[in-house]
Amino acid sequence: MRRWLFVGVTLCISVALWQSAAAQATEPVITADSAVVLDGQTGAILYAKDPDTPRAPASLTKIFTAIVALETAPLDTPLTVTAADLVGESSMGLHAGDHLSLRTALYGLLLASGNDAAMVIARNLGAEPGDTPQQSVARFVRQENALAEQLGLTHTHLENPHGLDQEGHVSSARDLAVVTRYALRNPQFRRIISTRTYEDGQYAFLQTNRLLGVYPGLLGGKTGITDRAGYCLMEVAERDGHTVIVVLLHSTAEAWYDDARTLLDFGFAQLAKQTALPTAQPSPLVPLAPSTPVTSTQTSSTSLSVSQPATGTTVVIQSAGPVARALAHPWQWLMASLVAMGGFLCLWVGAPATLGLIGLRRSRRRTAHTSARRQRSWQKSESVACERRTERHPGNVHHASITRQQKAISGRHGSDYSLGDVFTLLPSTDGSPHVVTFLPAQARTRRAIRLACEGNYQEAEREFLDALRSDRRYDFTQCPGFWQMPPAGYIAAARAYRLVQRTRDARSLLMVVRLSFGSTPLLDAELAQMSEGVFSQARSSPVNS
Incomplete structure (x- = not known):
């Protein structure tokens, strides 16, 4: 009797822990070190992971820069470019002496993530008579820090307007979510982050945010990458009358967009089930007043x-x-106790039947084990027979020759491919295997074409570049489906050609595209860059995008 009582208590505890684990399993699992999911309407936090640790925010800094600029000057404000504005890394393609409007600079700031755009905006809008460029930029950054103080962002201190790593330049996931909610009040900010491409006759940009146009209801977002910050994202989505803001910091190249999707899905699920715990009334845009301590x-x-x-x-x-x-x-x-009692009764009544089933299962397992042993013996004999047949027919390929061909291809490509990477084994008509060669460059090109057809041109460019790195002489036009992409896909392929110093192939491809699709500002700008020999460092490195 004590044994059955012990079984009942154990079942009770197990059911309770199972219910707890099931509840915990609904929480998102992400790679990012810090993350926040915010209800855009009420300001309530739906999820947080280490939300207040100050971290390098990378190009999410440009959210501050954009909203301060929009609140400082009209969009048609003229801006000039100096050599001091060209700080490197991610760029919108400015040159010293250029003239542009604040509108164009903001699109270059938030779409192309141009560090040069951030400097041009900060220096022009922060300037006072007699200022040096450094003083003008510092004054604008002080305005950004003043906005952070106004919003009660106690974990934010900015040292520059672009987000390149600098000592003391930090923010937190919660602070960035709050400033995003504040910036979304501005219709121009909402319009810019939701734009996929921008052309004004002089400049043309592609959106760096890969979720735009892919995730249902996504309004827009901002990317950020530096060595210290890792991979950072801000995403905003609207669906069924709800707005969800997601900020994640210090993720990885493989996980950052998956993290964002997971958190967006979780936010909408929480709002749909109304499980979030809101405040008594919608919180203001200043969520935590500086005079109010937070515990x-x-x-x-x-x-x-x-x-x-x-x-x-x-x-x-x-x-x-x-x-x-x-x-x-x-x-x-209570429910766990009832379930445990039911299990106890089932065990009491059905114990003999249970023992019988256990015995039957063991018998079947022994039978299956014997059958598997016989099957392995049969396969071994068949394998020996197959090897003998192959030796009698030299035209067939066996494992030893596959290994030799694998080593030959590995030496020719300068890569140590595994057997599964280089070959696929298919049965021939006589039952012996034959080899189908797998081309890494063609496989990556196929992925690039698929990404370009989905509108994900930045990732398509990376796949094209990886294809050429695996085989520098590979011809994209030989890949099936290549001529079914939109024009921007061919620009991505041409940039990959250019980055491996195949400029002639890149130019030839763009000339064919112009003849087929006509002239566009983006295409003409790319051809002009090749003619002038201007190569953007940002195209070859994802740093601070």
Whole structure:
């Protein structure tokens, strides 16, 4: 009797822990070190992971730069470019002596993530008579820090307007989400981040945000990459009357967009189920007043609550651990007890049948083991027979010759490909295997074509470039489906040609595209760059995009 009582208690505890684990499984699993999901309407936090640790924000800094510029000057304000503005890395393609409007500079700032655009905006709009370029930029950055202080962003301090790594230049996931919510009030900011391409006759840009036009309801976003910051994203999506803002910092190249999708999905799911805990009323655009201290308490290893003493409200950021969750919902223990009692009765009544089933299962397992042993013996004999047949027919390829061909191809390409990477084995008519060669360059080109057809031109350019790095003499036009891309896809392929010093092929491809599709500002700008021999460093490196 004690044994059955012990079984019942064990079942009760197991069911309770299972319910707790199921509840925890609904929380998103992401790679980013810091992340926040914010309800754009109320300002309530739907999810947070290390939201207040100051980190390098990379080009998410440009959110501050854009909104301060939009609140400082009209869009038709003329701007000039000096050599001091050309700080390198990601660029919108400016040159010293250029003239452009604030509107164009903002598109270059948020679409192409131009560091030169950030410097031009900051120096022109921050300038006062007698200032040096450094003084003008510093004055504009002080305006950005003043905005952060106004919004109560206690973990933000900016040292430059573009986001390149610099000592003391930091922000947090929560602060960036709050300033994004503030910036979304401005219709021009919303319009710019939702634009996929921009052309004004002099400049042409492609959006660096790969989720735009791919994720349902995505309004726009901003990318950011530096060595210190890692891969950072801000994304805003609107669906079913809800707005979700996601900010993630210090993710990886493989995971940052997957992290963003996961968090957006989680945010909309939370709003749909109305499980988020909002404040008593929608929070203002200044969520935490500087005079109001914020206290944080850890209720468990996965729980964080933020209290505002002035209002007495508490926002739960992450769900509590299993013990706290069980205490908060005593009905779960009642249900677990009922289930445990039912299991106890089933065991009491069906114990003989259960033991019989266990014996039958063991018998079947022994039978299956014997059958598998016989099958392996048969396969071994067939393999020996196949090898003998192959030796009698030299025209067929066996494993040894495959290995020799693999080594030959590895030496020719300068790569150590595995057997699965280089060859695919298919059965021939007589049952012996033959080899189908796998071309890495062609496979990467196929992926690039698919990405270009989906409108993801930046990633397509990277795939084209990887294809040429695996085989520098590969011809894209030989890949099936190449001539079915939109014009921007061919520009991405031409840029890949250019980056491996195949400028003649790049120019020839663009000339064919112009003859086929006609002249466009983006195409003409690319041809002009090749004619002048101007190569943008930003095209060859994703740093601070």
